[in-house]
Amino acid sequence: MRRLIIMRVESQWYSLNLDNFEEFNSDIFLMFRRTDQIITFQTSDLIRELYSKNHKTILPNIIDLESFDKQMAQEGKEFKEYKEWKAISFLRHHKVIDSGFDLNSKNFKLFLEYLATLYLSLLEKDNSEKNRFESVEIKVNNLIYERQKKGVRINTAIAEEKCVKIEKEIYRIKNIFQLQYGIFDPENEKQQRFYLDSKKYNVFESLLDAFKARRNEDIICKYFYELIRNKQDLESLLYTISRWGGAQRTYPIYVGFGTITSRIITREPSLQNLRKVNRDVIIPDPGMKLLYVDYSQFEAGILASLCNDDNMIKLYNSDIYKDLAIKVLQDENKRDEAKIIFYRYMYGDTTLSTKVRSYFAKFTELEKFRKEVESELTSNGKIGTINGNFRSSKEDAENIWSLSHKVQSTASLIYKNALIEVYNNFFLGVDFLIPMHDGTLYQINEIGYDEVQKQIEKIYLEEFKKICPKINPRIKSNELFQ
The missing domain is CATH 1.10.150 (DNA polymerase; domain 1)
Structure with missing residues (x-):
């Protein structure tokens, strides 16, 4: 097994062997074996390029540095001095480089050495995290990156219609803010936070969650919530019909360790966050039917x-x-x-x-x-x-x-174990599409659909029961993602 850390600069890929820093290559030819471990902070670029060269290519074990850092460093937002993860920020935060370091063509090898050294250090930081990384996260990465390569089929006509409707709704809500409440920049995050602070409302995981928690008792929180949700859906739907989509397909970015509780998230577009009324833009491939399975309570x-x-x-x-x-x-x-x-x-x-x-x-x-x-x-x-x-x-x-x-990270563990077990049992005829917090959208071959549905339900129940034996878990499943 080779372990390579790679990066792309101006259409050229560079690689460094983690087990022999003397093996540094520029202008590498992207030919990897299934057993290779490829560490990168440019996961989407890598998958897109591999797919463009050969649609049938078998992906190596890809390790995304952002997800890896989130898991191994074990740090929440309160530890971070930056909002957006970048490789330079990663190195500075862990005190590998200082603010004076400047990435240029003369120090590409040194930069990869820094990343490699930090990667190896974090890998050995905690044995329990290392075990989880090898037994759970790498397997989940294989599953989600294969889907990222294939993309998700969508109905672009419906997506375009919904974009028009949502734009009108956003305009209506902004008018209400301005005319009825004198709030002239409701999309501004500072304005949103100012309102919550003025009412002494707690902010937990996000501003959206804060507005959601208060939307039934505070009309302004309701409008902030509706504005943010509609803007998120509009952005996602626009991505589905953008240049990376088109031709009835969109290619979300999947992040295997997307939150500190290890939830899998999707970006550009964030299909998992689409409101139920807009999820009908997602359709199965020919000969397949959708199956949405989710845990109850x-x-x-x-x-x-x-x-x-x-x-x-x-x-x-x-x-x-x-x-x-x-x-x-x-x-x-x-x-x-x-x-x-x-x-x-x-x-x-x-x-x-x-x-x-x-x-x-x-x-x-x-x-x-x-x-x-x-x-x-x-x-x-x-x-x-x-x-x-x-x-x-x-x-x-x-x-x-x-x-x-404690609860949400346990939920992520149960959920990921279920994903892996379904993948192991149904390598063909069952395609993972979209992860949710407590459920999954699959597409299943129309032939034998009912029997496969029962077996998937059984797996989800068993994985819940393994970790939570005190209860008799329940799930719901159907053909509709709405």
Whole structure:
């Protein structure tokens, strides 16, 4: 097995052998074996070029440095002094180079040596992360990069129609902001954050999540949420009909370790974040049918199993979110709002009402478990799963996210194990298309569809049960992605 770190500069590729720095090549010919490990920060460029040279090419084991850094460094946003990941930022953050380093044609080899040395150092930093990297992440990379190479089929006519409608809706919402509320730049992130701060609303994972959490009690939060979601969908749909798409196909960028909890994310376009009403732009290849399979009450079931609270486990078998809606919101139809409350509790929102806090306090084992998780983070300086995916804490930070990370990183582990197991059992006739947080869009050969659907459902249930044996997991699946 060869281990090469590569980069492209002005249409020319350079490579360095990780096991022998003397093997430095410029103008390399991209011919790789299946067993090769290729480390790069230009994953999409590499896949696109390999595919353009030979549509049937077998991809090597590609390791994306951005994902690798996110996993191995075990650092959340609070550790980062930059917003956008770049190779130069990566080296500076880990103190391999200083601000005076300037990449030029004379030091390409040195630059790759720096990247290689840091890569090897992070690889040996934590044995549990290394084990996860080799047993889970590399396998997931093989799956997602194969799909990135093939792309996803779309209906461009529908995508174009939706772009027109969304543009009109964005214009309508901006008019409301300006005419009714005197907010003249609602798309500006500073303006959005200013509003949240003015109302003393907590911001957890993102501004969008903050607006989503408050959209049913604050009309301005609702309009901010609608504006951001529509803009995201418009951007995604425009990508689907851009030059990288066209011809009824789009080629998203797949990031295997896209968040600190190891969620797989898609970019340019972000198909996984399309609102349900816009997902019908995605269509199967000829002779195939779509299958969307997703876990029911995914995080709630994981939390119930981890904390081993009998009352919570019983509620999972009915519907935790519905119970929360009835007991706290006095309306069983407000299940979606209750789900948001559940996430706010899990993330440590200190602004939850007394009624909400009293609801969760009745789960005595849950309260004990939360304290145990917080204590573990304080004692060890990090929190993770039974198989890596740790997140480190800062001593001077609030670290209210400990329970959320425990649950969501466990969810990612279950989900990725299910992806790998389906791939291992159905190498042909079942194509992974789009990852969601708790579900997957596949396309399946029309012949034998029903039987394959049952087997995939079985795999998803088994993988959930392996890590969360205290519950009887449930899933939903159908042909519609909407």
